[in-house]
Amino acid sequence: MSRQMVRPGGRSARVQASVHAAVRELASEMGRDALTVPLVAQRAGVTPSTIYRRWGDLQELLSDVAVERLRPDTTPGDHGALPADLTAWAEQFLDEMASPAGRAYIRDALLGDPDGGNAGQCSAYAAEQIGLVLARAAGRGERTPDVETVIDQVVAPMMYRILFRPDGLDAAYAQRLVAGVLAPAGDTA
């Protein structure tokens, strides 16, 4: 995470917004590998030392931008029942994370992250969305696994394969994982 606390609306928040925007623009114009701190600073209208002071180095800045891009911008859809809700969420999560852009953001988030805060934030986003899906199901009177179990049995296999073993990742895989975590006792053999 960025090294200073950000007061929403303050100068610090404005600097962050303009630096993040500069990274996104330059990355789409020139490609991510061409980015340098001086280029980003020039586009954002700040000095390079502002960036070094706040983010340490380019890798940490890219990590912050990646986490921002990985933040979910919608609430999980309501399809009337837990299996449909969790399946739809898992399919969309896999689709986004396994895309070339998603993979690049995950790598960036992990890489420039000496204290693990950004990786933890990515996981917290997923846990929050799953928590919403499960709470809605519980409100309908459905039996639900807990959030950590869904992380272990649905999120972790998808993320592990994206990073280490990317063959054969498709919607059917996400569907099988969800079916597994929701299978009632006696239905898993």
Next chain:
Amino acid sequence: MSRQMVRPGGRSARVQASVHAAVRELASEMGRDALTVPLVAQRAGVTPSTIYRRWGDLQELLSDVAVERLRPDTTPGDHGALPADLTAWAEQFLDEMASPAGRAYIRDALLGDPDGGNAGQCSAYAAEQIGLVLARAAGRGERTPDVETVIDQVVAPMMYRILFRPDGLDAAYAQRLVAGVLAPAGDTA
């Protein structure tokens, strides 16, 4: 992976061995962050251009060294039954991978790995070890899950949490994951 094929015993293999050894020695003497290609080249007795030609950059070299360090150097122990064998393997895997050195190697392996070959190799090592454990159990007449299921339900949760959610990782967690993947139908609620 390194860019050239390595003929065992040839000059190429000797260069690789001496460069890998130089990385390990310098990392333990000076810390990983102080490594540079010229320092590694000097210690290994090669020119910097040999390293750039073969590995591209320092990050790719560190990735290759990390994969080498993550290669298992023992066969999984035989404790007479699948639950004991798989539990012992999972506990040891978690112990090694979640250690500070293990975490650093995993990050290095993922980082300097533009084509995904090194991450795939890490996963292949785990799959190979699990395959040995399962084949031995099948030879005893035990029922076994398949390798990919053990990857999804045991390896993936451990690696996901090491990277994204490191709290509460202990032997009891590895034991629960193994118990889950080996639970007979009707025993999972």
